[in-house]
Amino acid sequence: MTDGAPERSRRAFLRSAGVVAGGTAAAGAASTAAAQEEDGGGGQPDYGGWLSDTSNFSTTEDFRGQEEVTVEVGVEGNGNDWAFGPPAIHVDSGTTVVWEWTGRGGGHNVVGENDDYSSGPSTGEAGTTFKQTFEAAGIHKYYCDPHLSVGMKGAVIVGDDYPTISTGGNTGPVVPENAKLLGVSSGFVMTAVLGLSYFFMKYGGDYGEEA
Numbered sequence: 001m002t003d004g005a006p007e008r009s010r011r012a013f014l015r016s017a018g019v020v021a022g023g024t025a026a027a028g029a030a031s032t033a034a035a036q037e038e039d040g041g042g043g044q045p046d047y048g049g050w051l052s053d054t055s056n057f058s059t060t061e062d063f064r065g066q067e068e069v070t071v072e073v074g075v076e077g078n079g080n081d082w083a084f085g086p087p088a089i090h091v092d093s094g095t096t097v098v099w100e101w102t103g104r105g106g107g108h109n110v111v112g113e114n115d116d117y118s119s120g121p122s123t124g125e126a127g128t129t130f131k132q133t134f135e136a137a138g139i140h141k142y143y144c145d146p147h148l149s150v151g152m153k154g155a156v157i158v159g160d161d162y163p164t165i166s167t168g169g170n171t172g173p174v175v176p177e178n179a180k181l182l183g184v185s186s187g188f189v190m191t192a193v194l195g196l197s198y199f200f201m202k203y204g205g206d207y208g209e210e211a
């Protein structure tokens, strides 16, 4: 029994097993890196439900790079001309927001959510303006006092540090399920290779020495 057949098949087995284990581990690492890159961009602003009943809100309009931005008071929405237009804007720190009354929808005003600023008593006069300069980063919410209950609300996002809606279910690094499975399966393959290698070394070699 010195034909060497067991020796050749053992090497062939180890070579093919090594290729399988290495390939699986590399595929797992690649898909994990791709998933992290997708999640790296800025998320959607989290308004905490503030604009959930504001009928003309669909997206946040980006006005970064401008020193002054105008928001109309009394545009169509919330069942009448009872809306701010646009209701959600994103500006740089130091930007002045100018609210300008359209004259439609009756009397309106602009009041900060925490009552930290106000345009005063509501008015319906077209051309009325109210200005507020925003410095602090974050989401600044405001409303129209007479029409708060129908959803006449707005928000100003300032800067780039503001709450966002989490896209993942946990706070740790995002690892997709298929990458986890690949990790587990490649670990299993490597363990199996080691075990079978041990088996071949211990028992496979005996064939050659018997003759």
Ligand SMILES: [Cu+2]
Residues within 6 Å of the ligand: 082, 083, 107, 108, 109, 144, 145, 146, 147, 152
């Ligand atoms: Cu109003």
